[in-house]
Amino acid sequence: MQKTLLTFVDDIYEDLELWYPKLRLQEAGYAMTVAAVELKTYTGKHGYPARADALLSDVASKDFCGLLIPGGFMPDKLRRDPKVLSLTREFFDQGKLVAFICHGGWIPISAKILKGKRATGSRGIKDDLENAGVIWGDEPVVVDGNLISSRTPLDLAPFAAAMVRFLDQQNPAT
Numbered sequence: 001m002q003k004t005l006l007t008f009v010d011d012i013y014e015d016l017e018l019w020y021p022k023l024r025l026q027e028a029g030y031a032m033t034v035a036a037v038e039l040k041t042y043t044g045k046h047g048y049p050a051r052a053d054a055l056l057s058d059v060a061s062k063d064f065c066g067l068l069i070p071g072g073f074m075p076d077k078l079r080r081d082p083k084v085l086s087l088t089r090e091f092f093d094q095g096k097l098v099a100f101i102c103h104g105g106w107i108p109i110s111a112k113i114l115k116g117k118r119a120t121g122s123r124g125i126k127d128d129l130e131n132a133g134v135i136w137g138d139e140p141v142v143v144d145g146n147l148i149s150s151r152t153p154l155d156l157a158p159f160a161a162a163m164v165r166f167l168d169q170q171n172p173a174t
Helices: 015-027 074-078 082-093 102-110 123-131 153-170
Strands: 004-008 031-036 041-043 049-051 066-069 097-101 141-144 147-150
Touching (some): 015 031, 015 066, 015 153, 066 082, 082 102, 097 153, 141 153
Parallel strands (some): 066 097
């Protein structure tokens, strides 16, 4: 039973959107690997550091039970990385969790996995989501199959709870 998630990091990630779910998932018995282009410490929008545990080039979706994509301006940079897009598609195609919040939706947009799906995100990318074929929902959390999306840091509690529920259903206690 896999109980480790993958998350992406780069500079100007949204601090709370990485750390709140990471800590909440740890409380629920899940681990998280933080992957980036380089093994170094990255700085969030509000100055909080996040150290990469793994190189993006070395990670494989088969080793994880889900993917968390925090927002900030980081997703706009990482959506140009072919490895990030292929990983995102793999998680989606394998039916594993793909959770994104705020501007994190930019990566699933570029991975072309959202057409015809229900999702939400920051109002700042609402048009981008709709242009990618999303059925927009202005709700704290939108769940469509293995996609879980949320709007802003104000919605982190229900977002993290939805992630834990999904993962617990996929990984029942033995």
